[in-house]
Amino acid sequence: MTTTDPVKLMKQEVGKAAASKVKSGMIVGLGTGSTTAYAIEYIGDRLKSGEIENIVGIPTSFQAEVLARQYGIPLTTLDVIDHMDLAIDGADEVDPNKNLIKGGGAAHTREKIVDSLADQFIVVVDSGKLVDRLGSTFLLPVEAMPMAITTVMKALEKLGGKPQLRMGVKKAGPVITDQGNMVIDVKFDSIDNPADLEKTINNIPGVLENGLFVGVADLILVGEVKDGQPSVREF
Numbered sequence: 001m002t003t004t005d006p007v008k009l010m011k012q013e014v015g016k017a018a019a020s021k022v023k024s025g026m027i028v029g030l031g032t033g034s035t036t037a038y039a040i041e042y043i044g045d046r047l048k049s050g051e052i053e054n055i056v057g058i059p060t061s062f063q064a065e066v067l068a069r070q071y072g073i074p075l076t077t078l079d080v081i082d083h084m085d086l087a088i089d090g091a092d093e094v095d096p097n098k099n100l101i102k103g104g105g106a107a108h109t110r111e112k113i114v115d116s117l118a119d120q121f122i123v124v125v126d127s128g129k130l131v132d133r134l135g136s137t138f139l140l141p142v143e144a145m146p147m148a149i150t151t152v153m154k155a156l157e158k159l160g161g162k163p164q165l166r167m168g169v170k171k172a173g174p175v176i177t178d179q180g181n182m183v184i185d186v187k188f189d190s191i192d193n194p195a196d197l198e199k200t201i202n203n204i205p206g207v208l209e210n211g212l213f214v215g216v217a218d219l220i221l222v223g224e225v226k227d228g229q230p231s232v233r234e235f
């Protein structure tokens with residue numbers, strides 16, 4: 001269906017651009033979120049039309065798994081592959097060094113496992129996700145085990161963060177991840193050293209993973225729109 005919504009146009013265009021990078025025979029990590037959903041749809045279209053063949057996907061979430069099935073992309077698991085050619089995933093913030101904040105969809109733990117294993121990790125974002133400094137527009141998601149929620153929140157406060165438990169929408173109580181854990185969103189006034197903060201947070205007992213992706217992305221595809229016309233820029 002056609003749309004005039006500029007954000008949707010950017011997401012569609014960038015999703016299509018990422019899907020066009022998939023070649024026959026590739027093992028592809030399938031990310032999570034509304035932008036990657038377009039990439040999954042277009043990979044499915046290309047498979048259906050015979051333009052590419054023998055693709056297998058590694059989903060980063062239940063959402064990705066459902067979409068891949070819907071669009072006819074066969075799936076496999078990390079246990080039975082020896083490499084991954086490509087991963088395509090969205091992001092909530094991207095800085096000029098290609099470092100990211102992810103986890104807006106509470107899937108960053110599985111996303112980091114899959115995205116960091118790929119020979120090439122392509123990030124798909126609309127231009128609104130570009131920031132000069134990580135943490136300026138988006139809270140940092142931290143996945144933690146339910147029994148450690150209080151102690152993890154206290155430790156995050158000691159690091160200078162303002163943590164809040166992510167609550168469900170159309171669901172009473174907290175968001176529960178695909179792994180059965182909870183997500184704490186943390187406001188940091190300034191993330192000066194993302195690499196250090198990523199490691200420090202992951203060292204708190206009870207933390208599974210945080211949404212800082214430092215040095216993982218290879219290529220950023222940015223959807224832009226001018227006078228209603230979408231385009232894609234790479235860096």
Ligand SMILES: O=C(CO)[C@H](O)[C@H](O)COP(=O)(O)O
Pocket residue numbers: 031032033034035036089090091092101102103104105106107108111
């Ligand atoms: O990290 C993610 C999920 O955990 C998503 O990739 C991120 O939130 C971007 O989503 P969208 O494309 O819907 O803006």
